[in-house]
Amino acid sequence: MDICVTSLLRDKGFKVTPQRLAIYNALAATTAHPSAEMIYNELQPIYPTMSLATVYKTIEILKELNLVQILNVGEDSFRYDANTSNHPHVRCMCCGRVDDLHGIDSIDFVSRVSSQTDYTIQGQQFYFYGICPKCQNESAAKQ
């Protein structure tokens, strides 16, 4: 993975720095879809001089290289995903966690939309909202 990011950065004329690798690795190592601030807080202990600005600038570059995608789940801040495949996401309205939805085949749905609109469809984002298993259990336990 690192080798891949390293060469991709170099190929596009970007310098390879410890911060950039750390930010990409932090994103690649989780499915929690962290926000910029969450990434910053996670790296702060390891890179005490790391700044939020660097996180934002790096994510901008990673987005250009198609190494991360940006999620807009309706919060005040964006979230980021190192899994750049076009998959739906679900957000827990109770605890705020954001998960991937695996194994959902949306090709039929997308092609149906494409054929029913005058737009040339180039991409899509599907966001679901609900209650995660953990919050369901906690809610049930309280009753």
Add this chain to the structure above:
Amino acid sequence: MDICVTSLLRDKGFKVTPQRLAIYNALAATTAHPSAEMIYNELQPIYPTMSLATVYKTIEILKELNLVQILNVGEDSFRYDANTSNHPHVRCMCCGRVDDLHGIDSIDFVSRVSSQTDYTIQGQQFYFYGICPKCQNESAAKQ
């Protein structure tokens, strides 16, 4: 429509003011999914003392009354829709306009997702991205 908004406001203990009616009417009269600033700019000539803060506060109330829904199409600002039915939206990546997608049946897709996740699904938002007919034509004309 006005009668409906008026009584809904009153029923919930909110006062009925010209500003609130004007903001709701502005939203109900368009399918352009305006942002707060667009609504403000539209009403400014008619209500010269109207403030952006009032637009935001009113939209908050209209959301509580389920008279508008909030769209998060990946821009820096939110957009609002007086059509509160749960329908997909499409955004032109060229000119930025946001349109409704009518006649799309997503029930099968949603129920398939519901059955394949441990979440209790309570809602969803589908955003498509592409090029609108107008921009397609302009692009073709240039070639």
Add this chain to the structure above:
DNA sequence: GTCGCTGCAAATGATTTGCAGCCGA
């Protein structure tokens, strides 16, 4: 007359930008 509402101005908070010194190539 009361109390919620408006609208101004100031505050907030996520993200961006400017810039001086640093460091990867």
Add this chain to the structure above:
DNA sequence: TCGGCTGCAAATCATTTGCAGCGAC
């Protein structure tokens, strides 16, 4: 060496909040 990069601080911008006077009821 050298130009891009980091990280600090300041700027930006959408949205929210505080509050004094106003207006719906």
